[in-house]
Amino acid sequence: MIDAGDLSERLELLELEETQADTWEWVSRGRLWAQVEVDGGNNLFSSKNLFSSVGIGARNAKLVLRARPLSLCQALRWRGQHLFLTGITKLDRMHLNVQAALVNVVTCLATRTEDTVGAAGRPVAAETMRISFPGILTEKYAKYEREETHAENDTGYVLVVPKAISLKAGDLVTVQDGPAKAVYAVTICHVLDQFKNEYEIARRGDV
Known part of the structure; x- marks a missing residue:
């Protein structure tokens, strides 16, 4: 059972945008709250949805957030770190499980x-x-x-x-x-x- 108080980490929702001709950037599309756990594992081994299929993996993060429209085309920023989304599944009627890789952009x-x-x-x-x-x-x-x-x-x-x-x-x-x-x-x-x-x-x- 997820309580509202468990979603204590503040994140930014990011989307890729062509901010000017031939220049693409991640831009903020708002803020949300989530539960974040960095398990210390490698995304290559700890998730079937890999950050990279031909390179080595990255540190794996597990998140729980309120159900909302969310796509693997988007990204999150947490404590200044970029979270590359690798998997999104439904946890219950009100929450999502999200797998992500902590990466440097x-x-x-x-x-x-x-x-x-x-x-x-x-x-x-x-x-x-x-x-x-x-x-x-x-x-x-x-x-x-x-x-x-x-x-x-x-x-x-x-x-x-x-x-x-x-x-x-x-x-x-x-x-x-x-x-x-x-x-x-x-x-x-x-x-x-x-x-x-x-x-x-x-x-x-x-x-």
């Missing part, structure tokens, strides 16, 4: 360059896309190669983004903040999930 800039027809019918490389959006990085792999004259370090991540953000292999993604700040190339796209897209991104640098 980074600002990303994606660009695409394609050949277009220029003067005299010659192909000309031109930028055809430039969008800014919030993303979530999770680790995929780290491969070390030793060559005759130097070593190269291939660094890869999985970039998890809202469904509205559509990228292609070969697009460049600049992670603009956080410890992984750098320019990466999209190598593999995973777009079958109904609520999110996942992109494997990589860069190579001398070490």
